[in-house]
Amino acid sequence: MSNRRDAVHDILRHSDGFRSAQDIYAEMRSDGAKIGLTTVYRALQALADNGKVDVLRTDDGEAVYRACASGDHHHHLVCRRCGRTVEVAGPAVERWAETIGRENGFSDITHTVEVFGTCSSCVAALRAG
Amino acid sequence: MSNRRDAVHDILRHSDGFRSAQDIYAEMRSDGAKIGLTTVYRALQALADNGKVDVLRTDDGEAVYRACASGDHHHHLVCRRCGRTVEVAGPAVERWAETIGRENGFSDITHTVEVFGTCSSCVAALRAG
DNA sequence: GGACAAAATGAAAACCGTTGTCAAAATCGG
């Protein structure tokens, strides 16, 4: 229904890693799009609610978004330098979380797992740099 | 050296789960302590820098702190209702993260893992309603 | 003790990402 929402979604689909709302807004504006920051936030919220994009928080509390290929439960391997992100599955981790929870008498167990590293191109760039 | 820093550290050591800066500040004030919010923030920052407390971000971006028993690398099983937290080790997860990273050509691998659930007392409380 | 330098403190302002407000504009239904 919403043209703007799709535009925001498009930006994310063409992006490799996680992007912030302000970041997306800046790109759209510099591309000549007429959109307000509020609308970007609303679009991202809606997309996140519908499970169309994944959200996570950076260390400094900023929310960042990514359109993930898989709708299923998965985790991320994120390059801490360029932001490039790979979706990874971890059945072993899922089981581990479940077990740890039960062993301690917890129910309704969920978990967050993110892996960070420096990707090979960034290692090369750093070596050259 | 700093009396205030120790006071903040004490609050955390007597707390079960993760606490926010404002939360700690409120408790100290209601206990009659003469301390400013700024100082609480500075104390927490210093404690985090020295590895005396663990920090993580809530879903809404607030920073929360906890004085952990173990200085070694560990993760947390947190009750999403009462905040009670258990420190858990996960050698399998450490290895998994490392492997996933290497397989994708990433180096310098780190990770964040948190497990959430509802603890047994909270399940009981909810049942009693 | 006293004096001076360095560090710690806290009230208030600044910051920054995010959310709410509300009137104007676009879209929908009939």
Added chain:
DNA sequence: CCGATTTTGACAACGGTTTTCATTTTGTCC
């Protein structure tokens, strides 16, 4: 077309955190 509903976006408000800066406390050397 016309009124009703939804979407939009400029702007203000919000809340957690950080900075500023003047004051107080602490440490040190005599």
